[in-house]
Amino acid sequence: MTEVPYISAAELERLLDYPSLVDALAAGFAADWTVPVRHHYSIPIRGEPDQTLLLMPAWEAGQAIGMKLATITPGNGPRGLPAVNAVYLLVDGPTGQPRALIEGATLTVRRTAAASALAARYLARGDATRMLMVGAGALSQPLIEAHRSQRPIERVQLWARDAAKRDAKAKELAALGLPVEPVADLEQSARDADLISCATLSTGPLIRGAWLKPGAHLDLVGAFTPEMRESDDAAVSRASLFCDTRAGALKEGGDLVIPLKAGLITEQAIKAELADLARGRHKGRVSADEVTLFKSVGTAIEDFAAARLAMQRRQSP
Numbered sequence: 001m002t003e004v005p006y007i008s009a010a011e012l013e014r015l016l017d018y019p020s021l022v023d024a025l026a027a028g029f030a031a032d033w034t035v036p037v038r039h040h041y042s043i044p045i046r047g048e049p050d051q052t053l054l055l056m057p058a059w060e061a062g063q064a065i066g067m068k069l070a071t072i073t074p075g076n077g078p079r080g081l082p083a084v085n086a087v088y089l090l091v092d093g094p095t096g097q098p099r100a101l102i103e104g105a106t107l108t109v110r111r112t113a114a115a116s117a118l119a120a121r122y123l124a125r126g127d128a129t130r131m132l133m134v135g136a137g138a139l140s141q142p143l144i145e146a147h148r149s150q151r152p153i154e155r156v157q158l159w160a161r162d163a164a165k166r167d168a169k170a171k172e173l174a175a176l177g178l179p180v181e182p183v184a185d186l187e188q189s190a191r192d193a194d195l196i197s198c199a200t201l202s203t204g205p206l207i208r209g210a211w212l213k214p215g216a217h218l219d220l221v222g223a224f225t226p227e228m229r230e231s232d233d234a235a236v237s238r239a240s241l242f243c244d245t246r247a248g249a250l251k252e253g254g255d256l257v258i259p260l261k262a263g264l265i266t267e268q269a270i271k272a273e274l275a276d277l278a279r280g281r282h283k284g285r286v287s288a289d290e291v292t293l294f295k296s297v298g299t300a301i302e303d304f305a306a307a308r309l310a311m312q313r314r315q316s317p
Contacts (some may be wrong), residue, residue: 004098007310009106015313016107016306018149021114022121028305029118029278033060035300037247048075058304065091066304068104084108090307100311107310111302113142115244115274116197116219117150119294122277122284123242124217128194129154134186134206134230136160136169139199139221144178147195147219157183157193160200187211198222198230209234214289220255221296229254231293233264239293241265242284244274248297255295 007015039055052072059065070086077083086104091097120128128151133140136158144156158173158180160166170182183189190196190211197219198206207218209232218239223230236259243249249256250267259265272282285292 005100005314007100007102007314009103011314012103012106012110012310015310016110016114018110018114018117018146020313021110021306021309022118022146022150024305024309025111025114025118025274025302026121026278028301029275031060033058033301033304035304038300045073045075051075056300056303058300060093060304063093064099064304064308065093065096066300066307067091068108068300068303070104070108088303088307090311100307100314102307102310107303107306108298109138109142110146111306112221112296112298113139113146114306115296115298115302116143116221116294117146119242119244119274119277119296120147120195120217120219121150123292123294124151124195125215125285125288127152128217130192130194131156132183132189132193132196133158133180134160134196134198135200135222136162136165137199137201140169141173141176141178143197143199143219143221144173144180147197148178151195153195154179156180157189159183159186159189195219200230201228202230203228205229205232205235207231207235209236209238212238212291214291216291217285218291218293219296220253220294223254224252224297226252226254226257229258231255233259233262235293237264239291240285241270241293241295242272242274242277243270243295244297244302245299246270246273248299249273249295252297253295255293 035058041053043051054070056068068088088102090100131153170180173180195217200222276282
C-alpha cells in the first residue's frame with residue numbers, strides 16, 4: 001500500500017481559501033451525504049477533569065468516507081497545551097483504503113468560519129459593511145476573513161473581556177492587513193454593527209436583543225454546551241432563527257436550548273438549517289429590516305466537505 005499523505009496546517013491554509021471553502025460547504029449541505037450522530041466518550045484522568053473523545057464520521061456511499069477524531073483535554077491549560085486536538089482521516093469509498101491524514105485543528109477552525117460565512121451569504125444584508133467580532137481567540141481571525149469573503153465588510157471592531165488580549169489580537173490582525181479596531185464599549189459597537197460574530201466561552205449573555213439594529217445579523221459560534229450562551233432572551237425572541245443543524249443546535253447550543261426549555265421559543269421557531277438554505281427550501285433573509293440569528297454548533301458535513309476540497313486541491317497539477 002502506498003504511503004498515506006499528511007496534509008499539514010500550513011497546507012490547509014493554502015488549499016482552503018474562504019471563497020472556495022464556503023462554496024464547498026454549500027455543495028456539501030445540498031448533497032445527499034450520510035452523517036451519523038457524533039459519538040462522545042468520557043475518559044477519566046486522575047486529578048483533573050475528564051477528557052472527552054469525540055468521533056465525527058460522514059460518507060458519500062461509494063465515493064469517500066471521512067472521520068474526525070478529536071480529544072478535549074481540559075487539564076492541558078496548565079501544561080501550556082491546547083485543550084482541543086484533532087486529526088481527520090479521509091478514506092477512498094470504493095476500496096476503503098486511506099487517502100489522507102489531515103491536521104484536524106486547522107481544518108475545524110476554517111470549516112467553522114466558513115459555515116458562518118455560508119449562513120451570512122443567505123442571512124446578512126448584501127450591503128453589510130460594519131462587523132463586530134466578539135472574542136479574541138483562535139476563531140477571531142478566521143471568522144473575520146470568512147465573513148469578508150461573502151460581504152463587503154469595510155470596518156471591523158474587536159471586543160473581548162481581556163483588554164490586553166483584545167489589543168494584542170487587533171495589532172496582530174492589523175499587521176496582516178485586516179482593518180480591525182479594538183473597542184471597549186460592547187453595547188455601542190453592537191448597536192452600530194451590520195454583522196456581529198461571537199466566538200467566546202461565555203456562560204452568560206453578551207449581546208442584548210435591544211442593541212440589534214434593524215437588518216442586523218447575529219452569528220453565534222461559541223457557547224457550545226447547553227449551559228452556555230452569548231445572546232439574551234430578547235435577541236432570540238426578536239430575531240428570525242437559523243442554525244447549522246437542528247439536531248445539533250437544539251441539543252447542544254445554549255443560545256437556543258435555554259430559551260427552548262424556558263418556553264420562550266418552540267422548535268418550530270427555527271426557520272431553517274443550512275441544508276434548507278443550500279437546497280433552496282428557504283430563501284433566508286426576507287426583508288432589509290429583518291434581524292437574523294444563526295447558531296452554529298458544528299457538523300461532520302463541514303469537516304467532510306473541507307477535507308475533500310483539500311485533497312482535491314492537493315492532487316491538482
